[in-house]
Amino acid sequence: EAQVTQNPRYLITVTGKKLTVTCSQNMNHEYMSWYRQDPGLGLRQIYYSMNVEVTDKGDVPEGYKVSRKEKRNFPLILESPSPNQTSLYFCASSVYGGNTGELFFGEGSRLTVL
């Protein structure tokens, strides 16, 4: 089954404790992206990757890191989480990027930072 898989789905952590949210897609997509979604603010892009070893900042990259060592994986790293990073995070992938339209999203990771 074609899918984007994120883990963990739910996480409660404390300020400053490094964490990684994994994202994996099995569709051989070149483009992958991370979003956060907050009430009243909609979906905001954190980082994206057009292909392996190619990553770029989105609208809200501060406090996050990513890597794209393999085509299928695009982990999101919070080196020192803070309460303002409490949010619902979505990973997404598509064949070539923004112009194709159909982004496939993971089910989301709900992160709470205390």
Added chain:
Amino acid sequence: RKEVEQDPGPFNVPEGATVAFNCTYSNSASQSFFWYRQDCRKEPKLLMSVYSSGNEDGRFTAQLNRASQYISLLIRDSKLSDSATYLCVVNEMNYGGSQGNLIFGKGTKLSVKP
């Protein structure tokens, strides 16, 4: 920063009603337009692309007005299962004409009542 604006709603309508959502975008060079649907606490999913000549998919009709930079979604004969948030999505063209990322509106919430 290029913007995509939507009326946040909520739109509360009875079953069987016709409802229309509007969306405006600020980047006149944008080439690709889409409507996504997001159910409560779920990931967004592509509902339909929006073509220049307008397009229809069952009870759903999408229209594009490039001159006014305006996109619409019409839902006829609303069903209870149409209750969701509808996201307007526009491809962000980069300077130089290359395809950029997808920009999401904040969404319009629809609630269809019996």
